[in-house]
Amino acid sequence: MTAGKGDTRSVGARPEQRITIDDVARAAGVSKGTVSRVMNGHNWVSDTTRTAVMEAMRSTGYVANATARSLAIGRTESVALILGAPASQLFEDPNYALILQVITDELASADYSLVFMTGARPADRDRLARFLRGGHVDGVVFMSAGEPRSDDLVRLLKAHPVPVMVIGRPFPDGDPLPYVAADEVAGGRALGEYFVVRDYRRIGVIASHLESIGARLRIRAFTETVGARSTEDWLIEAADYSAEAGRAAMHALVARTKALDAVFASSDILAAGAIEAARELSLRVPEDLAVAGFDDSVIARRTDPQLTTVRQDMQAVARTLVTQLLAAIGGGDITSEVVPVELIVRESA
Numbered sequence: 001m002t003a004g005k006g007d008t009r010s011v012g013a014r015p016e017q018r019i020t021i022d023d024v025a026r027a028a029g030v031s032k033g034t035v036s037r038v039m040n041g042h043n044w045v046s047d048t049t050r051t052a053v054m055e056a057m058r059s060t061g062y063v064a065n066a067t068a069r070s071l072a073i074g075r076t077e078s079v080a081l082i083l084g085a086p087a088s089q090l091f092e093d094p095n096y097a098l099i100l101q102v103i104t105d106e107l108a109s110a111d112y113s114l115v116f117m118t119g120a121r122p123a124d125r126d127r128l129a130r131f132l133r134g135g136h137v138d139g140v141v142f143m144s145a146g147e148p149r150s151d152d153l154v155r156l157l158k159a160h161p162v163p164v165m166v167i168g169r170p171f172p173d174g175d176p177l178p179y180v181a182a183d184e185v186a187g188g189r190a191l192g193e194y195f196v197v198r199d200y201r202r203i204g205v206i207a208s209h210l211e212s213i214g215a216r217l218r219i220r221a222f223t224e225t226v227g228a229r230s231t232e233d234w235l236i237e238a239a240d241y242s243a244e245a246g247r248a249a250m251h252a253l254v255a256r257t258k259a260l261d262a263v264f265a266s267s268d269i270l271a272a273g274a275i276e277a278a279r280e281l282s283l284r285v286p287e288d289l290a291v292a293g294f295d296d297s298v299i300a301r302r303t304d305p306q307l308t309t310v311r312q313d314m315q316a317v318a319r320t321l322v323t324q325l326l327a328a329i330g331g332g333d334i335t336s337e338v339v340p341v342e343l344i345v346r347e348s349a
Contacts, residue, residue: 021036095312188310
């Protein structure tokens, strides 16, 4: 049927049915995740794709329909991702980009949008409190690049009646909020056992964000497993999560003790810096010095030699977290969960 003169219905709209993100994706010829990224204003979408999605949203009537539906069912169909640290820390660890992508795509599959906010500064927390009081989201994902410096943010999140899930374990004294995390202890222990089997005798450790319970758990499990093969004097705290910080820490470690035969870095990016420093010090990896990391991020396959590491399945962490959060939004129970890890042996150790 051809629309007659004066008929103002949007082309492609289905007035008798709920318009969903699937309809928009089909009309634009893209995935649901791409539609969600456009809706959330992410920059990694081409202008052509963005234009196609916006036109599809207009032609299907998605925006107006979604607003009416959220009023009718008492839900916003939005989730806030709150970073308890400056936004710049998102770029220090490649795992965060992967986590954000998976969470966005998983939420999009359930017709949920993601709103990004920070809560690192008092002004950020004031704005966040107003946002939560306004009922703008149905749930919260909390992510911290290190242990929160203040309990204010935790109290704020607990004070509002929306489900909250935490990525990782950033809390040193108990777990005031439910979390999904990789098994840091099993990972540190597995790598320690591997170093013992390889008969490395003098093992250094490079770590960062030692205030984070996750970092402390993996390091403690590793050092307890290798025992007297490592000492507190052979642990160097890097300035931050970066290859340059790992490089500087490696130089400091070698200056402290020149007889090391292996190094464990608490993240792949620190290990990459350690390998670079070893090359500058004329140490061959792994012949003179074995190096291992933790994460199995994309960096682990870009180092030369490729990195022995512990694989945290961050995609599984993110998917599990979204499943738990959506179940809680629907009235279900919410519990903490630990995701298994795997030792990945490559050429560096």
